[in-house]
Amino acid sequence: MKASLDRIDLKMLRLLQDNGRLTNAELAQSVAVSPATCHRRTQRLFDEGYISHVRAVVMPQKVDRGALVMVGVVLDRSTPESFAEFEKAVAKLKFILDCHLVAGDFDYFLKIRVGDMADFNRIHGDQLIALPGVRQTRTFFVMKEVVDNAPLDF
Amino acid sequence: MKASLDRIDLKMLRLLQDNGRLTNAELAQSVAVSPATCHRRTQRLFDEGYISHVRAVVMPQKVDRGALVMVGVVLDRSTPESFAEFEKAVAKLKFILDCHLVAGDFDYFLKIRVGDMADFNRIHGDQLIALPGVRQTRTFFVMKEVVDNAPLDF
DNA sequence: TGCCTTCATGGAAGATTCTTCCGTTATTGA
DNA sequence: TCAATAACGGAAGAATCTTCCATGAAGGCA
Numbered sequence: 166m167k168a169s170l171d172r173i174d175l176k177m178l179r180l181l182q183d184n185g186r187l188t189n190a191e192l193a194q195s196v197a198v199s200p201a202t203c204h205r206r207t208q209r210l211f212d213e214g215y216i217s218h219v220r221a222v223v224m225p226q227k228v229d230r231g232a233l234v235m236v237g238v239v240l241d242r243s244t245p246e247s248f249a250e251f252e253k254a255v256a257k258l259k260f261i262l263d264c265h266l267v268a269g270d271f272d273y274f275l276k277i278r279v280g281d282m283a284d285f286n287r288i289h290g291d292q293l294i295a296l297p298g299v300r301q302t303r304t305f306f307v308m309k310e311v312v313d314n315a316p317l318d319f
Numbered sequence: 320m321k322a323s324l325d326r327i328d329l330k331m332l333r334l335l336q337d338n339g340r341l342t343n344a345e346l347a348q349s350v351a352v353s354p355a356t357c358h359r360r361t362q363r364l365f366d367e368g369y370i371s372h373v374r375a376v377v378m379p380q381k382v383d384r385g386a387l388v389m390v391g392v393v394l395d396r397s398t399p400e401s402f403a404e405f406e407k408a409v410a411k412l413k414f415i416l417d418c419h420l421v422a423g424d425f426d427y428f429l430k431i432r433v434g435d436m437a438d439f440n441r442i443h444g445d446q447l448i449a450l451p452g453v454r455q456t457r458t459f460f461v462m463k464e465v466v467d468n469a470p471l472d473f
Numbered sequence: 474t475g476c477c478t479t480c481a482t483g484g485a486a487g488a489t490t491c492t493t494c495c496g497t498t499a500t501t502g503a
Numbered sequence: 504t505c506a507a508t509a510a511c512g513g514a515a516g517a518a519t520c521t522t523c524c525a526t527g528a529a530g531g532c533a
Contacts, residue, residue, distance in 0.1 A: 170382075178382070181375035185339045190490060199512045204492070215382070216375045220470065221335035227369045228324075228332070228473035235421060235428050252465045259472035263430075267389060267459035274389050274459060276417075278471060305421035305428065311406045314468060316374065317432060318413035319382035344519060353483045358521070475533090482527080489520065498511070503504105 170215070173198060174206060175319070178215060181207075182316050185219040222314075230278045233307035234285050237271035240298040248272075250297045258292060271303070282306065324369070327352060328360060329473070332369060335361075336470050339373040376468075384432045387461035388439050391425035394452040402426075404451040412446060425457070436460065 170178070176196050180187060187195075193203035210216050225231055240247050248266065251273070255264045263276035275293075279285045285304075293302055324332070330350050334341060341349075347357035364370050379385055394401050402420065405427070409418045417430035429447075433439045439458075447456055 178375070178377055182377055183372075183374070185373035185375045188490065189492090200491080201493085201513075202511055205510085214378055217378050218337075219339035219373060219375045220337070221332070221339045221370045221373045223332055223336055223471050223473070224368055224371050225471060228471065230471055230473055233419065235419065255465060259469070261466060262469050262471075263467055264465040265387065265389065265461040265467070266463035266465060267461050269457065269459040271459065273465075274461075303423065305423040305425065307419040307421055307428075309420040311409060311418040311420060311427075312415060313417055313419070315413070315416045317377050317379060317382065317384055317416075319377070319384055342519065343521090354520080355484075355522085356482055359481085476531105477533105478529105478531080480527105480529080482525105484525090485523090487520105487522095489518105491518065492516095494514090496511105496513090499509085501506105501508075503506090 174210065174215075177203070177206060178210065178319075181210075181216065181219075185221075225278055229280045232279050232281045232285060233310060233313075234277045234279070235305040235307065236275040236277060236289075236293065237303040237305070238273040238275060238293075238296075238299060239270075239301045240272045241300045242298065243272070247298045251299070254296050260288065328364065328369075331357070331360060332364065332473075335364075335370065335373075339375075379432055383434045386433050386435045386439060387464060387467075388431045388433065389459040389461065390429040390431060390443075390447065391457040391459070392427040392429060392447075392450075392453055393424075393455045394426045395454045396452065397426070401452045405453070408450050414442065 173196050177192060180192060180195055189204050189207065190200050192207065193200040196203065198206070225233075240251060252264070252266075255261055255273075255275070260277050260279055261275055262278055263274070265274050266272065267274055277285070277288075279288060285306075289302070289304065293299070327350050331346060334346060334349055343358050343361065344354050346361065347354040350357065352360070379387075394405060406418070406420075409415055409427075409429075414431050414433055415429055416432055417428070419428050420426065421428055431439070431442075433442060443456070443458065447453070
């Protein structure tokens with residue numbers, strides 16, 4: 166958005182996106198500036214919000230969250246209050262990775278991670294269709310994760 | 320999967336997921352072990368694949384990738400070769416964040432980030448419908464990102 | 474029980490890195 | 504051209520990393 170990122174900043178962003186554990190010294194060498202300058206620039210990337218946070222990516226299969234499900238949701242009514250209530254309730258469900266208001270045949274798309282299909286069926290019955298204003302849901306079980314959460318290309 | 324994670328390992332995973340920049344010393348203090356032990360445990364979490372990588376999360380809006388689109392794809396034929404060819408081609412398109420083979424009305428679901436709708440329309444015409452074996456696509460423009468890529472709850 | 478093996482832990486210390494200050498250089502605008 | 508502003512790299516004290524080693528706990532077995 167802002168053109169206030171020069172070639173060095175962009176390279177730093179890409180390197181940190183690929184490896185958030187890079188030390189300042191390594192990063193400095195990779196972009197050919199001094200550690201002091203690199204430190205200052207990195208700090209700016211955080212301070213000005215170019216990097217929102219740094220996250221260790223936990224392998225879902227290793228912590229019993231190997232099942233991925235996409236769910237399309239249609240609400241009863243298309244009122245702002247109805248949307249707001251739904252979104253507020255969704256925010257409390259920690260197994261929901263994505264929740265996006267979309268244009269098209271659905272109102273919302275959800276991306277959900279659980280242990281297995283049995284888990285999902287229980288959650289679907291207990292918590293999803295119980296969300297406020299839900300008229301119908303359509304479930305798409307993910308059979309193969311071809312690409313999941315790829316790094317941003319910029 | 321493996322029950323080889325004790326309470327300390329799990330806490331470390333959660334803390335590192337929330338903040339991948341935690342220093343070893345800080346993490347050690349948070350989970351009440353010595354820096355040496357913490358260092359050894361962290362290394363194990365990486366070596367054994369509990370943490371696949373650490374990533375700086377770049378704000379899409381700041382690098383002109385503010386538009387998010389979900390796309391459902393149906394292929395011409397449901398043969399293994401057809402699927403393989405499609406997946407191979409998808410892997411080369413860097414603007415695709417997610418690509419999942421699903422059960423249901425679609426064959427694949429894509430999650431795509433671009434600069435704006437004009438960008439997407441160009442990409443849709445040039446690259447998406449040109450993917451091998453695509454019979455039809457259905458586009459869902461994201462109007463509001465309620466939750467995007469939430470941390471894994473485990 | 475007593476002993477041995479195995480394993481995880483914390484202290485310690487040299488090596489590395491971080492973080493900040495400061496003088497210098499490059500860029501901008503009048 | 505010249506002054507003002509911003510960005511740069513060197514340097515150094517503080518903090519951290521990384522590894523080695525000795526200690527102590529847990530489990531198996533006679």
